[in-house]
Amino acid sequence: MENYGEYFKALREAKNMTLRDVEKAADVSNAYLSQLESGKVKQPSPLTLYKLAEIYGVSYELLMEKVGYPIPNKEKKKEEAEKKSIAYRVGTISNDEELELLNYLKFIRNRKK
Amino acid sequence: MENYGEYFKALREAKNMTLRDVEKAADVSNAYLSQLESGKVKQPSPLTLYKLAEIYGVSYELLMEKVGYPIPNKEKKKEEAEKKSIAYRVGTISNDEELELLNYLKFIRNRKK
């Protein structure tokens, strides 16, 4: 995102907080927050983003993405999503159910020969 | 991790790469890499960590953790790991197998009543 300063400002105003409110909550100076919101900051540290994410109720990863940091597993997330798809479609599975499924899978895998 | 410099050095040596090899591959100066490995760097940028992770074949998140950055979803990751556990234990599943498993699950879930 090019001008993410406005975005941070919007987040803060959505929470009806002043720069000094956030300063206290996040332990980040109002001076720096002001600079951040007016686009004078390039790459705020992950820790700063983490604290702001908590306060503003958005995900840490989202803020990482906004400021242009690489975010973990952007690729792998999809592979994992595929692998997980069975589990997700199936919902929560009890231990007993899992055991039966594994046995059944073994069965169908041996069935052919 | 306190002294993660040695860790980066070990990663590089494990790949039998010189500082200048990594410099070329990651587009990070050998000067900086040397400082990183001798503990003179506190918080290398996420982008730098990302590039090194790729080259050294470790996860971006691991390196983030090593240098002390907060890492995303430290909680959720475990829930996900649990949900994924079935899929992982089962290995890759073909579409046919999945269909059969889902049907079988429906069967065992209706069996009781």
Place this chain on the structure above:
DNA sequence: TTATTTTGCTTGATATTGCAAGCAAAAATA
């Protein structure tokens, strides 16, 4: 062995993070 290249490292230099202190306009209080 001598010359060349490679390698790790140090040393300024520049850019950026994040802060403390302070300032002026706006808001709240007296």
Place this chain on the structure above:
DNA sequence: TATTTTTGCTTGCAATATCAAGCAAAATAA
């Protein structure tokens, strides 16, 4: 209305990230 407080902002300042240039030891080639 006059005074106090709040709020957003600017401005140095110290610390850090990162680099280009260069240097000396080690490795390689001649």
